[in-house]
Amino acid sequence: MTGMEAKNEGDIQSTSPVSFGSNGPELEDKTKKPYRELLALSRVSAAVSGLWDLDGVLDVALDTVLEIMNGTIGGILLIDEQTQTLSYRVHRGLSDKYAEEMRLSIGEGIAGRVAQSGKAVLLEDISADPRAAWRDLISTEGLKAFISVPLRAKDAVLGVLNVASHSPHHFTQDDMHLLHTIGDQVGVAIEEAELYDQLRKERENYRQLARYMLIAQEAERGRVARELHDETSQSLTGLSLNMEALLSIANTSDFGDAAFKSKLEKAYNISLQLNSEINKIMKSLRPTALDSLGLSPAIRQIAENRLQSLGINVSVKHEGMEERFPSEVEFGLYRIAQGSIANIALHSQAKNALVILRCNSDELTMQIEDDGKGFDASRPIEVDESGRGRGLFSMKERASLLGGTCDIRSQPGKGTKIMVKVPVYWSKPNEKDRSADS
Ligand SMILES: Nc1ncnc2c1ncn2[C@@H]1O[C@H](COP(=O)(O)OP(=O)(O)O)[C@@H](O)[C@H]1O
C-alpha cells in the first residue's frame, strides 16, 4: 500500500499567483485550492475562537474538520506528558471500544509515528498497512483510507488528528495538506486552552490559599485578643486595684507628701488608661459583638461608635433571615463594613450614612452608602505607596474570595455606595466553624 508523508511544512503546496481575466480550468484549480484552504482555516478559527476549555476546543475542532472533509469518521488523540502515550480525547464514527483500547506509545503505529516525526501521513488502506498498530481493532472497525496529522504548537507536538473512511483511496494529497495546516491551527488552540486551564487552576489555588489565610488571620487575631484579655488585661486590672488601694492608704494615713500622692494618682490613672486602650485593641482584634450578637448588631455598633461622634446620622437596617452565617462570611462582611465605615468617617464629610443588610438562605447583600463628597470610582483602584487604595482593594478581594462581588459606586459630589453580594454555602455550620477557630 502507498503511504505518503508530508516532509515538512514546505511540502504543503503554496498558493500560486492568480492572473485575472482567464477562465480556464487550470486557473479554477489554482484558485480553488487556496480558497478551500483559507475557507477551511477561517471556519476552524471562527469555530474555536472564544472557547477556553480544552474539551470544547477539541469537540468543535473535530466537528468542523469533519464537516470540511465531508467525513464522518475521525478523532483527536492527545499526548499524556507523563506516560508519553497517545489516546483518544474525542472521536466520531468510531466505537467506544476502539477509542478506549487504542493507546499508542510515541513512535508506535501510524499516529505514534506522526506524533514522533511531526509529519502528516496519508494511507490508501490502513487495514493493510504493516506499520499500523492494533490491526485487528482497525479491521473490526472497518477503517480503510486514513489521514493522520500532527497537532503542533510552536515546535512541540501536542497530539494527532485522524480522519478515516470505510472505503480505500478516499482522500487526496490535497486533503492531507489541508488537514496538516488545520492541525497547526488546532494545535495552537489546544495550547491556549491548556494554558488557560493552568491559569484557572493557579488562580483557584491562590484563592484557596488567600481564603485560608484570611480565616487563619481571624483565628490568630482571636488568639492574640484572648491572650491580651487573659494575661495582660488581668494583670493591669490587678495593678490598678493595688494602686487604688495604695492611693487610699496614702490619703487616709497621711503617708507621703503631696508630690508623692500626686505621682501615685498619675500612675493609677495611667494604669486605667492602659487598660481602656488594651480593651479597644482587643475589640478591634476580635469583635466580641460579632461572636455574641451576630453581624447586624456588630456592624451597628461600629457604625454608631465611629460615625455618631462625628455628627453623622447613621442607620443600620436588617432585612430577611436572622440566622447566623458561616464565620468566614460574617467576618468577611464585617471587615468590609469596618473599612467602608472608616472611609465614611475619614473621607466623606457626609451628613447621613445608611447600612442595609439583606439576608436570605443563599445570599447575603450589604449596602453601605453616604451622602458625602464622593470620589471618582470609575478609575481602576490603585494602591499607592502610602497604602491609599488598599482599603477598597481589600474589600473587593474579600468579597471575591467569598465567591461574591463588591461594587463601588461613587462620583465627586454625589456620595458613595458600596454594594456587596456574597453567596452563602451551608456546608460548614456556624457553631462548629466558630469553635474550630478558637
Ligand atoms: N466614602 C467615601 N467618601 C469619599 N471618598 C472616599 C470614600 N471611600 C473612599 N474614598 C476615597 O478613596 C480613597 C481610597 O480609599 P481606601 O482604599 O480605603 O484607602 P484609604 O482610606 O487608606 O485612603 C480614599 O483615600 C478616598 O479618597
Ligand SMILES: [Mg+2]
Ligand atoms: Mg480606607
